[in-house]
Amino acid sequence: MQTNKNIAILGAGESGVGAAYLAQQQGFDVFVSDMGVIAPKYKEQLQGWNIRFEEGKHTDDEILAAVEVVKSPGIPEKAPLIKKLKEKGIPVISEIEFAGRYTDAKMVCITGSNGKTTTTTLTYHILKKAGLNVGLAGNIGKSFAYQVATEKFDVYVLEISSFMLDDMYKFKADIAVLLNITPDHLDRYEYKMENYVASKLRITQNQTAGDYFIYCADDAETIKGMEGRSFAAKQLPFSIEKEIPEGACLRNDNIVINVNMENFEMSINDLALQGKHNTYNSMASGLVSKVLELRNPTIRESMMDIQPIEHRLEFIGRISGIKFINDSKATNVNSTWYALESMSSDVVLILGGVDKGNDYSMLTELVKQKVRAIVCLGLDNGRIHDAFEDVVDVIVNTASAAEAAQVAFHLAKKGDTVLLSPACASFDLFKNYEDRGQQFKEAVSQL
Structure with a gap:
């Protein structure tokens, strides 16, 4: 006792x-x-x-x-x-491990280096619209523990970071979603990618044959990490590059989902969240919805009317023909890659902050193709200069959101996009990425 x-x-x-x-x-x-x-x-x-x-x-x-x-x-x-x-x-x-002991609700757990918040929010939106008694927690919203103490939800949609996973041992996800794995937070993982991959794959620990593991079949690190590991749960891959018999894939610009002989189809042109990365996010949310046997019209309607997430490729406005986008939530290189990849005009890119051991080389080609100038927003911009001084003609240092917005506005031409997508954490100049995004939005409104 x-x-x-x-x-x-x-x-x-x-x-x-x-x-x-x-x-x-x-x-x-x-x-x-x-x-x-x-x-x-x-x-x-x-x-x-x-x-x-x-x-x-x-x-x-x-x-x-x-x-x-x-x-x-x-x-x-x-x-x-x-x-x-x-x-x-x-x-x-972790708080998730502790709180999980005191609820028998079904757990939908979403992790990944990028797209967690979007996918978690979209999944919650679909489930809520379908009439489920559902809570939203983890890295988002009110704390999971507080909700377990004060609410009686039947299902939780949890956004789970690798740091949370590191302190989870007996907790079990009924539906585990792994969106992607790209270098991030390597400072916490002895700068070893395999340690970070192992952390992300903890999302599947304790799963049984009655559970589901949803993952991206196009993500090289995920596939490599899965080799040699065994998974008890039923696997549902998603891909935009290849045909998937059971899971989700792209066919003639339609998302096609097949789970337990149940089908769902929807044109990517009808998705409220546009861009390749959001096609992946929508597939993952759609798979969760079909595992939970939700009706197709509800899933379709939810994917069409979801509101974009604040600080994630958020359109702020247009000034003198120049578009301003706040992607302050892009705290790693891969997020910035996705943001640049979705741009259809020339870009003045605002980069910088606390560098977590970033490898900027994955951005080189996109920066060559799309970026007119780089505005650095951080206290130490040396590595950004080293990475891009031979790729773009103009790199300017700034030390506040107001200065960055002002300089970017002057460097941009009519038809361009000013994109805040820093690829770095925000703690050198801001409280957090929300504060950085908010200050940038305020700065743009003052131009």
Whole structure:
């Protein structure tokens, strides 16, 4: 019989505070610790619930007395306190792992280097429209733990990052979706791609024969990572390059989905979310919908009326014949590749921020073909200059969203597109990618 009911929560953001509330509800003695300053909103919640917390430090003795620790995905495994916990044999888990114990809802879990938010949002939109009692959580919306504590959903659509997956052990996805794997966050994976791939494939752990694994058959890293691994779940691949008998493929500009002898077809021209990357995202969402046996008219209607996601290829407006697009959510090179690939005009590209070991060479051809000038938005732009100084004639450094918007506007010509698609994290100049996107939108409105 376990008598120690102490649980420590590291990080007092959305997921940490939600986990604290659920833990308290489950009878744990909860202590929340954050190395930074806790946002007023979360501090008020913790105080209102009478949950003990500290900020600006970690009191090791208090945390090492816990029977289990729920940690924020942002805290790396290499952090000294995490090492101490592991040495003591104290389990360190994610909020998703913790909350998953207290719900028997069906889990639709979506991961991938790119397209997670779009696919998660689209899947949720379809399920909600179909009348399912569905929650949206993970990297998006209200914390999963808080919803488990306060709601009674039958299905959850969860956007899951590799950092979350690293601290998930017994949790099981009923439907696991892996969109793609491209180099990202390699600083957290000893700069080894195989470590990052292994992390992403944890989305399938604990699955059984009654579950489903949906993945992109066109993604080289996914296919390579799957070799030599066994999967208990039923596999449903999707592809725009080849014919897929069971899964999803592209035929004469139509998405064709076939699951358990049930078919769905829709022209890609009717999709609200356009571009090659969104065809993949729509296929993945469509496969989830058919696994859940939703009606074709509902799926079609949902794919036609979904609203574009903020900060992801978001059209801001047109000034003097120049189009402005906010793709601040593009925090890795591959996202920027997708953005450039979907552009049909000449581009003034705003790049830069915190570089996570980026390999810019995959952008070289597209930059040659489409980019008139590069505007750097970051404190250290050396690697961008090195990568593109022989490819484009003009590279300008800027240090604020307002300056970047102004400079890009002057460099662009009528008919061009100014594209903020940074390929980097935002923490050098901004709070997060949302803040970067918001400041850029405000700057454009002032032009």
